[in-house]
Amino acid sequence: MDARRAVPRAQAPWKEMSAEELEKQYSPSRWVVRMEPEEALRTFREKGTEATKNAQATRRCQLYVPYGDGKGDRMDIYFPDTESEALPFFLFFHGGYWQSGSKDQSAFMVNPLTTRGVAVAVVDYDVAPKGTLDHMVDQVTRSIVFIQQQYPRNEGIYLCGHSAGAHLASMMFLANWTKHGGVPNLRGFFLVSGLYDLEPIVSTSNNALLLMTLEDAWRNSPQWHLDTAPAWPADLACPILVMVGEHESPEFHRQSWEFCQPSSLPPRPCAEQDGKPHLKNCLIWITLVSLRI
Numbered sequence: 001m002d003a004r005r006a007v008p009r010a011q012a013p014w015k016e017m018s019a020e021e022l023e024k025q026y027s028p029s030r031w032v033v034r035m036e037p038e039e040a041l042r043t044f045r046e047k048g049t050e051a052t053k054n055a056q057a058t059r060r061c062q063l064y065v066p067y068g069d070g071k072g073d074r075m076d077i078y079f080p081d082t083e084s085e086a087l088p089f090f091l092f093f094h095g096g097y098w099q100s101g102s103k104d105q106s107a108f109m110v111n112p113l114t115t116r117g118v119a120v121a122v123v124d125y126d127v128a129p130k131g132t133l134d135h136m137v138d139q140v141t142r143s144i145v146f147i148q149q150q151y152p153r154n155e156g157i158y159l160c161g162h163s164a165g166a167h168l169a170s171m172m173f174l175a176n177w178t179k180h181g182g183v184p185n186l187r188g189f190f191l192v193s194g195l196y197d198l199e200p201i202v203s204t205s206n207n208a209l210l211l212m213t214l215e216d217a218w219r220n221s222p223q224w225h226l227d228t229a230p231a232w233p234a235d236l237a238c239p240i241l242v243m244v245g246e247h248e249s250p251e252f253h254r255q256s257w258e259f260c261q262p263s264s265l266p267p268r269p270c271a272e273q274d275g276k277p278h279l280k281n282c283l284i285w286i287t288l289v290s291l292r293i
């Protein structure tokens, strides 16, 4: 807790906000410029569901693959046309503030990636109120270990998450892989519009179903734990792309920006090799055009 107290107030502008302003900052749909919030959320769901149906109708796939014993431990895996186990794997973790969304509306990246020779796994996890944050983090960890064990000859595992899913993916920097049965061949992170410090969310309506305490938020905020994260194998070259939408709220921009600062990101994969940093961090500002699906 000391580290959190040591954060200068200037770096935590949300602490000065009214409850109403904080609510707005953490309501992404209210920042969409092309449509009203309700229409934006509906469009997001409809496009995702349509793209998932299309992917399942057109791609070689295995659906509802169990990655554990829990009822919610399921993923859909989509394959390129080429039959091979030596494929790169792209794992996607959906958003929805840890309380909505599912794999069934999240396979929108499948066709562009599988046509380029990448296998895609769209992972389900138990959203609140069934699942707690700790349980979801555990599920995500196990889903990655499952892919590594099923496809030991993979050409890299790339994690991508959106919003709450980007948070879950970023928690993997803190994972104790040896405890989970082996180090996955992680080769890249794509973190889209993520949340890395959960404390501001505790007092918003997004916490009504999740019921996270300040303690839960602290434990599950990668922003505050990267300096003590377990060591990574030095040979894992692992670029991390942190992305945030151009029109998203100042708080969403701040979360991504602060997570990108060298003092926040895991020091170990940064170890220099051949005089070059292992880890390339960059903040990409997505334009509205590139967000179109």
Ligand SMILES: N[C@@H](CC(=O)c1ccccc1NC=O)C(=O)O
Pocket: 026, 027, 028, 029, 030, 037, 041, 044, 095, 096, 097, 098, 101, 162, 163, 164, 165
């Ligand atoms: N109630 C939220 C919904 C939301 O944040 C959201 C919706 C779909 C996918 C991701 C989302 N945000 C973070 O996980 C909003 O008003 O935007």
